[in-house]
Amino acid sequence: MARPKPAIIFIFITLFLDIFGIGVIVPVLPKLVEQLQGGDVQAAAHSVGWLGALYALMQFLFSPVLGSLSDRFGRRPVILFSLLGSGIDYLVLAWAPTIGWLYLARAVSGITAANFSAASAYIADVTPPEKRAAGFGMIGAAFGLGFIAGPAIGGVLGHYGLRVPFLVAAGITLLNWLYGAFVLPESLAPENRRPFHWESAHPLKALHALTRWPLVSALAGTHFLTMLAGNIYPCLWVLYTGHRYGWESRQVGISLALVGVLAAIVQGGLASRILKVIGERRGVFVGLIAMAVAMTCYGAAPLGWMVYGIIVIGSLAGIGSPATQSIISRAVPADEQGAVQGALNSITSVSGILAPLVWTSLFSVAIDPKHSFGIPGLPFFMAGLVSLAAALLAWRAFRRSPVVEGQVS
Template sequence: MARPKPAIIFIFITLFLDIFGIGVIVPVLPKLVEQLQGGNVAAAAHAVGWLGALYALMQFIFSPVLGSLSDRFGRRPVILLSLLGSGLDYLVLYWAPTMGWLYGARIISGITAANFSAASAYIADVTPPEKRAAGFGMIGAAFGLGFIAGPAIGGLLGDYGLRVPFLVSAGITLLNWLYGAFVLPESLAPENRRPFHWESAHPVKALAALRRWPVVFGLAGTHFLSNLAGNIYPCLWVLYTGVRYGWQSKQVGLSLALVGVTSAVVQAGLAGKVIKLIGERRGVYVGMLAMALAMFCYGTATQGWMVYGIIFIGAVAGIGGAATQSMISQAVPADEQGAVQGALNSITSVAGIIAPILWTAMFSWAIAPERSLHLPGLPFYGACLVALIAAGMAWRVFRRTA
């Protein structure tokens, strides 16, 4: 039997480092790409988009694969192997002399970061049913803390060199791997393991479950579009603020940390109170319209200081996400929750594949030297439109199910 306390602490640290590792390179990776592209911002924008898409694609493909492998061989080897791969990948990013090495490293990062499924299964193994909600609640806490700490630390370390954050992330991740090798027991008993089948590891099949419930299928569209709009932050924030306001790594990191803090405050406390007061349907509208307003303001803001006020408006969008997922979970029986949540994770990954390509391509087009009218805020206007369409899709679903 696994020892829950040290094991749960280790899993929390692992999930935190997954998001921390993503966040810490957000302020510096686009600048490194720009450097490797000879200072060409438009070319760097295209490259950053494809790097982000590759990362999300690998997560989409390998999350169910690693989850099924953990059912066959146990959680411990899958989690530890993923951690080792992540640590070595950061070292490759630190050393990478060409763009080809960066693409290869992002593929490895996406595969190893897909250990979320095995880590979630570990929590279910070692936590009794009546405490499982609290156990899974720490996943959201780990994500929030990782997104707050990662960009802030990455931005500060970036002042000492664009590659320094990769080296620090490698050291922390490898230390966690070494710690886990000594303290992490196996949580899955041999009698509970099952053979590995490729059918159960197929990412597309998870999406088929949504068609069984029209309400869920419709709101899944809203969920997808809100993630598509929201993913503009990690893939474009550095390049956009650099071109528009001349921001450096420290300013980028601190602004993204503020995004994380305000989002965590809204999702941890404010969202539940607002939804209880106005209802879930209105909560969806409030969130989507707040996102649309924030995106429009980001695209229009002429001074960097304005961004900090807009961040608070954008944080309100978290109310819409919480309301959407709450309504989806209530529309399906208890024994179908896992399949539906897995499908939503797949949808999130698909949005993560499309968003970097879409928004960076739009940005690159808008700032191209041959363009007579330079409009760097164009992608944010596009995200505004996507958020409005998400609200309209939710309205259509609610109208049909009134």
């Protein structure tokens, strides 16, 4: 079995490159869709939304399958399979002659997007319970760093051709797959493997299976509401800051880079230090309250420069997610980590399907002159309430299932 530190470093690199590959195509995918649809901006916007929903739907349906397969055959083959699928997806996107090929590529990519659930299970395998919050925090740090570098480089590469970023993303992902094929050790010990059952791989049954652990099922609800609130950023950030503050791509890029830097700092090391002092259960509440305060402030801020200060406050929300995941991982046996992480990834996918519909629709109503609202920040106020609802669910969960830090519930 791999020693914890080298294994986590590899997983960190893998996830960073994965997010980097996704980020590289973010600035150019809408333009490519527009090009393939003859320059029709309205049709392109519609298609981009459906492409995102299709990706999230495939994740929802197949994450439990791949999570359960990782419990049967190990984390290594699932991670390598997902990397290979992502690399092929980018190549298809690079050479897609019609919009239909983009839908096919996004569906395949959603099916193979098991990196996060398998990586979470890998971390649970190779880290002792008291260090899992730090391990899960590295996932957030990888996301933050990839989120900084990917869109910036993708925007530069897009000047040389809309398809160039896709080729670069494919090359990086496939090189990472090749590296992992030679280097990545297996983390799941043979004695901790279990037979594959379709019942645990069915997305709805996988979610229902979480009810076997009351603490896990309750915190799964917290996880869902947290993801639903947090997904307001990719759905609405550009539209909201452009409408309310007149921000252009430069200001948007600077603000998103700050979000990424702070996410890397908080989840890459600061979160684990804070959690050692206050404990994981309190860490869940600190993260969710920080998110609720930040969302409320975003909705109320009358001037654009205030947003940068709010981003700093909002970065403390990054404490909550690794704390929640650590508690959940300690509440289930070693041979079911993959299935549970797959179910959580499905919950994340459901939030990814619903969030664009909820937040963009609410924003449209909030700024519509036909209505009397006139409150462009209304979606952020609602996201703040959702964050508080998540905290309430966590509070009820801890009251019903008391946990001693570092022990399994």
